[in-house]
Amino acid sequence: MEELLEILEEIEPDVDYATCTTLIDDHILDSFAILSLVSEIGDAFDVQIAPGDMVAENFNSAQAIWAMIQRLEEEG
Amino acid sequence: MAYHTLLFLIVFLPAVVILYQLAGKKFRPMVLLAAGYVFFFSFSRWLFVYLIGATVVMYFAGIGMEKYRLMFKEQKKGLDRTAAKELKKAITAKKRRILFVGILFLAGTLLTVKYYNFFAENVTKIAAALSVSAGLPQLDILQPIGISFYTLQGIGYLVDVYEGKIKAERNFGKLALFMAFFPQIMEGPISRYDQTADQLYAGRRISVQNLTMGGQRIFWGLLKKIVVADRLNTMVGNIFSGYQYCDGAVIFVGAAAYTLQLYMEFSGCMDMVIGTAEIFGVTLPENFRQPFFSRNVSEFWRRWHITLGAWLKDYIFYPMSLTEGVKKAGSHAKSRFGKHGAKVVVSLAALFPVWLCNGIWHGARWSYIFFGMYYFVLILAGVIFEPLFLKFSERFPKLVKHPLYIAFQIGRTGVLVVIGELFFRAEGLKHGLLMFSHMIKNFHPSAVVTGNLLGLGLDVKDYLIILLVAAAVFVVDCLHERGVGVREKLAGMPAPARWCAYYVLMLSVIIFGAYGDGYLAVELIYAEF
Numbered sequence: 196m197e198e199l200l201e202i203l204e205e206i207e208p209d210v211d212y213a214t215c216t217t218l219i220d221d222h223i224l225d226s227f228a229i230l231s232l233v234s235e236i237g238d239a240f241d242v243q244i245a246p247g248d249m250v251a252e253n254f255n256s257a258q259a260i261w262a263m264i265q266r267l268e269e270e271g
Numbered sequence: 272m273a274y275h276t277l278l279f280l281i282v283f284l285p286a287v288v289i290l291y292q293l294a295g296k297k298f299r300p301m302v303l304l305a306a307g308y309v310f311f312f313s314f315s316r317w318l319f320v321y322l323i324g325a326t327v328v329m330y331f332a333g334i335g336m337e338k339y340r341l342m343f344k345e346q347k348k349g350l351d352r353t354a355a356k357e358l359k360k361a362i363t364a365k366k367r368r369i370l371f372v373g374i375l376f377l378a379g380t381l382l383t384v385k386y387y388n389f390f391a392e393n394v395t396k397i398a399a400a401l402s403v404s405a406g407l408p409q410l411d412i413l414q415p416i417g418i419s420f421y422t423l424q425g426i427g428y429l430v431d432v433y434e435g436k437i438k439a440e441r442n443f444g445k446l447a448l449f450m451a452f453f454p455q456i457m458e459g460p461i462s463r464y465d466q467t468a469d470q471l472y473a474g475r476r477i478s479v480q481n482l483t484m485g486g487q488r489i490f491w492g493l494l495k496k497i498v499v500a501d502r503l504n505t506m507v508g509n510i511f512s513g514y515q516y517c518d519g520a521v522i523f524v525g526a527a528a529y530t531l532q533l534y535m536e537f538s539g540c541m542d543m544v545i546g547t548a549e550i551f552g553v554t555l556p557e558n559f560r561q562p563f564f565s566r567n568v569s570e571f572w573r574r575w576h577i578t579l580g581a582w583l584k585d586y587i588f589y590p591m592s593l594t595e596g597v598k599k600a601g602s603h604a605k606s607r608f609g610k611h612g613a614k615v616v617v618s619l620a621a622l623f624p625v626w627l628c629n630g631i632w633h634g635a636r637w638s639y640i641f642f643g644m645y646y647f648v649l650i651l652a653g654v655i656f657e658p659l660f661l662k663f664s665e666r667f668p669k670l671v672k673h674p675l676y677i678a679f680q681i682g683r684t685g686v687l688v689v690i691g692e693l694f695f696r697a698e699g700l701k702h703g704l705l706m707f708s709h710m711i712k713n714f715h716p717s718a719v720v721t722g723n724l725l726g727l728g729l730d731v732k733d734y735l736i737i738l739l740v741a742a743a744v745f746v747v748d749c750l751h752e753r754g755v756g757v758r759e760k761l762a763g764m765p766a767p768a769r770w771c772a773y774y775v776l777m778l779s780v781i782i783f784g785a786y787g788d789g790y791l792a793v794e795l796i797y798a799e800f
Contacts, residue, residue, distance in 0.1 A: 226584065227614050227654075230592050234601065246590040247434020270359070 196261050202235045203257060212257040219251040229254055236260070242267035272313045273457065274543040275496050280489075283310070287453075288550060292477050299474030300448055303551065307451030311416065314457075318415035321384075325377055325425050326447045332373035333432045333439030333446075336366045340435060370433045374426055381422045384414045389635030417456040419632060423582050424450060428464045430586055437465050445472045454547040458540050460558040460578040467553060475552035480762075485550035487758060490776045492542025497784035499740050500536035503528050504785075505728035511696055514706045519714030521723050522706060526693035531741065533692060534562070537576070556581075561748045566680040568649045568687055579632070583625045591621040611658055618654045622647055637700040645691050736783050 203212050206228050210218070218224045224232070232254070233244045242264055253263040272278045287306045294302045311319045343362040347355045388409050395406030428449070431437045440446040449468045510517055510525030517525070538559045548555045558577050565571035572580050591597060597620045605613035630643020653660075664671045690707070697703030725731070750757050761772055 226588065227617065230589075230601075230617055231610070231613070233593065234598060237598075244593070245434060246585070246593055247431070247436050249585070249589045249593075250436070270355070 196257070198239055199236070199261055199264065200257060202232065202239065203260075206231050206235070216256040216259075218256060219254050224254060232260070236264060240264050240268065272310065274454070274540060274547070275493060284547065284550075288477060288482075291551065294474075296474040296476075300444065300472045303453070303471060304444060304448045304451060307448065307453040307456065310453035311451060311456055314416040315413075318413055321380060321415045321418065322421060322451060323447075325380065325421065326443070326450050328373055328376045329425050329428055329450070330440070330443055330446055332369050332429055334441065335369045336429075336432050337439035339366045339369075366433055370429055373429045377422050377425045377429070381418055384412050384418060386631070386635045387412060417458075420455070420457075420459045420461055421450050423461045423579075423586075424463075427461070427582060427586060431464060440464070440468070442472075448472060452548070452553070454544040455555065458537070458544065460541065460544070460556050461582050462556055462578065466556055470553045471551075473552070477550060477552070481550055481552055484758065484762060485546040485548075487761065487773065487776075488546030488549060489543050490773070490780060492539040492544075492546060493780045493784075494740060494776060495535040495539030495542065495744060497780055499737055499744075500532045500539060501785040502729065502733055502737055503532040503535075506724075507532055507696070509727045511698070511706070514709060517709075518718030518723065519710040519712065520716050520718045522693075522710040523689065523714070524719055524724065526689045526696070526710075529696045530689050530692040534559075535741075535744070561752045563685060563688075564681060564748070564752055565684050566677065567653060567684055568646060569653060571684055571688060572646070572650075579629070583629060587625050587628055588621050591624055592617055597621060614657075615651075615655055618651055622650060626650070633695070638694055638697060638703050641700050641703070642691060642695045645694065649687060740779070740783075 200212055203210070207224060210223055215223065219229075229249065233249075236242065237244060244263075244267065248263060248267070253259055272283060274280075283306075287302065290306075291299050291302045308319060311322060315321075339362050343359060347358055350358060391407035391409055398405045428437075428446075432439045440449075445468055448471050449462075449464055452467070452471055455462065507525055507529045510522060511529070514522050514525070541558045545555045545557070556578050560574040560577060562571050562575035565574055597617060600620060601613045601617045604616040608615075626643040626647035627640065628643070629646070630640045633639040633642070670676055693707060693710075694700070694703040697706050724734075729737075747757050761769060764772070
């Protein structure tokens with residue numbers, strides 16, 4: 196989780212990732228920020244995020260992103 | 272039998288409402304499906320086999336992919352991570368083959384009926400230019416109504432099943448209803464399977480509240496379409512067909528009037544469509560969110576024809592951005608030019624197909640492709656110059672928050688949109704370029720107030736009606752922008768005041784509608800795309 200928070204901080208600082216649950220709904224992360232995030236997550240956690248995973252529920256909070264990473268790790 | 276016609280409003284819709292209500296919960300979805308097919312048949316006759324063919328392909332392709340998904344779930348038990356990865360790869364390849372065939376059928380049908388003649392015409396022209404005696408024949412192909420809309424829904428369904436976002440539908444009737452819900456057939460909104468299918472199949476009883484709320488929204492849509500859009504049609508048509516005789520300022524007013532016409536017509540149609548669905552207890556996705564409050568063109572497209580933009584983002588932009596080639600190019604650019612360089616490269620690669628598809632989706636014409644490329648260039652320029660805008664915002668933090676600066680941004684976006692619509696409406700790209708050039712070279716603002724506008728098919732009374740209704744729509748848009756639910760407020764008013772408002776709305780449509788002597792019936796513009 197720490198590593199994910201570092202990635203998020205680098206992409207979009209000045210956001211309280213511990214509490215924010217509307218990263219997508221409030222346009223805090225735009226399409227391009229999400230693409231950077233996907234690329235960084237792929238490198239850091241060795242998981243493949245597919246276009247089908249690109250839904251708001253998976254990116255609205257740091258917790259949701261972390262849950263997605265764990266799911267993808269489990270799925271292989 | 273378009274949504275604004277008396278046949279639809281007085282005969283078809285009430286008949287469907289009555290039959291739906293009389294049928295039991297179990298049979299209500301069948302009433303909606305039958306209504307969808309009758310509605311589709313009324314426009315496209317036997318071309319409705321295209322729609323049924325698309326549904327059959329979606330049904331079997333979906334089930335085929337689902338079979339492999341379940342197979343993977345079963346076989347991966349007990350495998351280590353590497354073996355599971357290998358298995359996933361093999362199964363995904365099989366699923367991808369089914370997806371490919373499904374999309375090939377759906378997109379291939381659309382490409383053939385909508386674009387074959389355009390393609391053949393250009394191949395023949397190129398061959399002639401190269402003095403080669405070859406070419407493709409023109410075919411007499413008929414295009415079923417709404418094919419551009421339902422094909423996108425169909426492709427979305429297949430991709431969602433492939434990605435595992437939704438389960439494949441095993442109830443053919445439910446899938447068929449998702450594709451043939453009559454309010455959506457002509458102009459969308461383009462919905463995703465998980466947004467509407469369950470609601471459509473729920474067979475909810477029609478409540479008085481749904482009936483009044485739906486009816487209220489249908490009349491609001493009619494007001495926009497019949498009173499404003501159809502009235503503007505004459506003036507717009509006269510300016511676009513005789514632009515050579517108009518001053519540049521009048522041409523600009525014509526393009527702005529066309530933009531207003533398109534907004535009133537398309538958003539009005541969406542009000543009728545969403546209102547009709549609301550009667551049956553179905554919430555369709557919104558297609559507009561006060562687009563003319565946008566501060567840049569990217570924002571405009573997040574507020575205008577929202578469901579098309581969302582479809583292109585989900586099924587073109589993200590998949591393109593996540594291809595190995597684009598990711599590698601992005602990483603390479605990042606190491607050489609930094610984060611912004613990577614963003615420009617990814618934008619270039621992923622936005623080009625998005626805007627090409629957006630343009631050509633509207634029809635097989637070079638002017639539509641130009642329209643798409645126009646926005647591609649504007650949005651890419653926004654990405655390229657983003658660091659400058661950020662520096663400007665940091666340097667002048669108070670200025671960028673000033674209402675006048677925001678008004679300037681909204682005005683600038685409006686002008687860019689109007690120019691785009693000029694090319695969109697013009698009879699071909701050459702015509703559009705000539706018209707734009709004539710507008711720039713002969714621009715005299717005074718021409719707008721010297722009476723030229725009164726000779727274009729509208730009199731002072733018409734302009735007053737347009738201004739009055741446009742002002743009402745503007746006020747409602749302002750309230751929506753502030754988060755005020757105007758319809759809910761209206762529904763919550765005491766009965767006498769509420770019915771007064773409803774009567775004013777209904778009578779405005781009947782009295783001020785642009786129909787009868789002196790007006791030509793205007794077809795729904797987006798239904799032709």
